[in-house]
Amino acid sequence: MSGETPLEVNKRLWDGLVAINARSAYYDVEGFKSGKSTLRSIEREALGNVRGKRLIHLQCHFGLDTLSWARLGANVTGVDISGKAIELARSLASELGIEATFVQAAVDDLPDVLDGTFDIVFTSYGVLCWLPDLERWAKVIAHVLEPGGTFFIADFHPFLTTFHSERGADLLEVASSYFPGDGPVRWDDLPSYADPSITVPGPSYEWTHTLGDVVSALAGVGLRVRRLEEYPVCTYAYFPFMEEGEDGWWRLKGQKGSVPLMFSLLATKD
């Protein structure tokens, strides 16, 4: 392990997580195979009709969302750093007869390995914390986006990581800084978001980015931010003291007020 960069360590982590996640109820691969979409109302409503659009999905994991966009008529390309994730995404596409292109690459390296531009750049739920440099990320987005195209992200709110998420905690306690320190934060093991009964052995490295960093990075490459929304709901039980509503979103139980758990942002390229 010594001598590995944080990105190489994370790539190995994600290679190991693919099989675990593919078996989890969270990803429900069997449901997906039988026709269920993994897309949520937030991104469906934001991007509207994608039929005939060229859509690139950054950090696509093993491609369920990418293939769900394809089922809605988009011409899709998924990108992920994990070779195992890309392998499974390709195999699902071929098994289900869905046309899709999957590329193994770190987001930062994308312009070196992919030609062409896209009408939509999409990325979601658990992505920003794996990126070392948001200015580079924004440059890549601007590079692959066609003029007139749309960028959309939905992710966990950066404010969320300020609090403890350890099992056994029962209230929100500020545990770490909202603002980035020097370099990434190293985790030795973490509960799996896809299956809380599993502890994922580390190490892994995550970077802290504020909401301001996200907006400034995108504005810095000339993208026009059209909409920034924050939500008091989450895709899973980020904290142990959360409950799932009938709408499938998870909310904090017994808090006096709400805190932002997720955000989404839509930007366009002139």
Ligand SMILES: C[S@@+](CC[C@H](N)C(=O)[O-])C[C@H]1O[C@@H](n2cnc3c(N)ncnc32)[C@H](O)[C@@H]1O
């Ligand atoms: C939480 S998952 C993405 C979630 C996705 N919305 C889903 O639920 O399938 C994060 C993904 O980011 C990928 N990843 C991490 N760092 C990356 C990087 N620097 N470049 C490209 N992909 C990366 C991982 O391999 C993993 O598949």
